[in-house]
Amino acid sequence: MKQPLLSPQLRARLRQYYYLTRLHKPIGIFLLLWPTLWALWIAGAGKPAFGVVIIFVLGTVLMRSAGCVINDYADRNIDPHVRRTRERPLATGKVTPREALLLFVVLCLLAFGLVLLTNPLTVYLSFGGAALAAIYPFSKRYTHLPQVVLGMAFAWAIPMAFAAQTGAITKQAWLIYVITVVWAVIYDTMYAMVDRDDDVKIGVKSTAILFGDADRIILAILQILMLLGLWLLGRQVELAWPYFAGIGVAAGLAAYQQFLIRRRDPKGCFAAFLNNHWLGLAVFAGLVVSYTSK
Numbered sequence: 001m002k003q004p005l006l007s008p009q010l011r012a013r014l015r016q017y018y019y020l021t022r023l024h025k026p027i028g029i030f031l032l033l034w035p036t037l038w039a040l041w042i043a044g045a046g047k048p049a050f051g052v053v054i055i056f057v058l059g060t061v062l063m064r065s066a067g068c069v070i071n072d073y074a075d076r077n078i079d080p081h082v083r084r085t086r087e088r089p090l091a092t093g094k095v096t097p098r099e100a101l102l103l104f105v106v107l108c109l110l111a112f113g114l115v116l117l118t119n120p121l122t123v124y125l126s127f128g129g130a131a132l133a134a135i136y137p138f139s140k141r142y143t144h145l146p147q148v149v150l151g152m153a154f155a156w157a158i159p160m161a162f163a164a165q166t167g168a169i170t171k172q173a174w175l176i177y178v179i180t181v182v183w184a185v186i187y188d189t190m191y192a193m194v195d196r197d198d199d200v201k202i203g204v205k206s207t208a209i210l211f212g213d214a215d216r217i218i219l220a221i222l223q224i225l226m227l228l229g230l231w232l233l234g235r236q237v238e239l240a241w242p243y244f245a246g247i248g249v250a251a252g253l254a255a256y257q258q259f260l261i262r263r264r265d266p267k268g269c270f271a272a273f274l275n276n277h278w279l280g281l282a283v284f285a286g287l288v289v290s291y292t293s294k
Contacts, residue, residue, distance in 0.1 A: 016089045017103060020072060021065035027274055028068065031187065032154050033060045034280030035180040038287060039158040042172055042237055043165035046291025052164050055114045056157065062114070066107035067133050067153070073100045074137035082198045121163040129156035144210035147192065151184030172236055179229040186222050187276040189215065190261060193269040216261060223254040230283060239290040246286015253279045 006014070022028060036056050040048040072079065072090045079091035089095035108130060115126045132153035140146040155177045162173040185207060192199070192208035193215065199206055211218045227247060234243045253275060260272035 016094045017099075020069055020089045020095055020100065020103065021107070022068040023061075023065060027277055028064045029061055030277045031184075031280065032064050032157065033057065034277075034284050035155065035176060035183070036060055036157040036161055037284050039161040039173060039176050040165060041284075041287050041291065042176070042233075043162045043170075046288075048165055052118070052161075055117055055164070056161055059111050059114045060157065062107050062111040063129070063133060063157075066104050066111065067136070069100050069104045069107065070134055071137040073097055073104065076100075078202060078204060081202050082195055084195055084198075115160075118164040119167060121167060121169075122160050125156070125160045125163055129153065129160065132156055140205050142205075144205040145207060146205065147185045147188040147207045148181065150188050151181035154184050155180035172233065175229065175233050175236070179226055179233065182222055182226045182229065183276070183280075186219055186226065187273050189219060190257065190269050190273040190276075193261065193264060194266045194273070215264070216258065219261070220258060223257075227251050227254065234290075239287065240293050242289035242293055243283075243286040246282045246284075246289075249282040249286070250279045253282065 018024060037053075040053055040056060044052075072088055075085070076090040076097060079085035079088050085091060090097065090100055112126060112130075115123055132149065136146065136149045136153050139149040143149075158177045158180060159169045159173050162169050189207045189211065192206035195204075196206070196208045198204075200209060208215060227250060230247050230250070231244070233239075234247070257272040257275050257279075260268045260275065262268070
């Protein structure tokens with residue numbers, strides 16, 4: 001009888017690493033990927049270099065995975081007390097802290113290997129992205145604005161994308177950066193609203209706690225600012241009508257997210273968080289059609 005390639009013990013270990021990197025929950029990859037693709041398409045005037053796109057797609061998967069690992073390492077003593085996270089591999093002890101740190105380093109090195117295929121400016125910028133990714137998980141202990149730090153980390157791929165595609169960082173790159181930071185605060189606040197009661201009990205800080213009863217109003221204001229930023233971006237780059245139609249769809253999805261969080265119940269807030277994937281896709285689809293229709 002033919003022996004299996006991997007032993008049951010090794011398969012079980014790899015399965016825990018798979019759960020730790022959250023590859024079975026790709027929503028984080030999409031939320032990081034969509035603004036990166038916005039940046040690549042605008043930097044490449046609708047025709048980004050194929051090799052650069054592949055590098056950033058793979059890099060997105062690797063760095064999101066690395067971010068999940070270091071986040072769970074930082075929260076290994078907190079996650080057991082939160083209903084949503086108590087079954088994570090580090091929280092249950094199925095993966096050790098040492099293993100998690102080693103996996104984080106390996107993922108970062110693989111991502112850095114991809115960056116080395118670009119140009120010096122992109123390589124220099126990658127150090128800032130790695131620092132933000134490492135700082136974010138610990139920020140919730142010291143500030144009620146960890147969602148802003150997350151946004152800064154997620155958005156760092158945008159100046160890197162412009163640098164890789166054009167060798168420079170334009171004002172449009174920084175506009176997309178700001179839009180992405182605002183968007184991250186929106187969807188990660190919705191995500192934090194799911195755990196708000198548990199976070200209050202254990203002393204974890206978040207914008208969901210900071211905003212309190214004004215959370216829906218503040219999120220609505222941020223959604224409007226994000227949509228205005230996307231509109232301004234389209235005007236600056238002189239995009240065609242399909243892009244603005246995409247913004248219209250995004251506006252409808254933002255309104256639907258407000259409906260989902262109207263009762264502030266965990267299920268609705270989590271659904272609103274997930275819905276942001278479609279918002280990012282709508283903007284990207286409008287962007288692609290805008291360039292192809294010119």
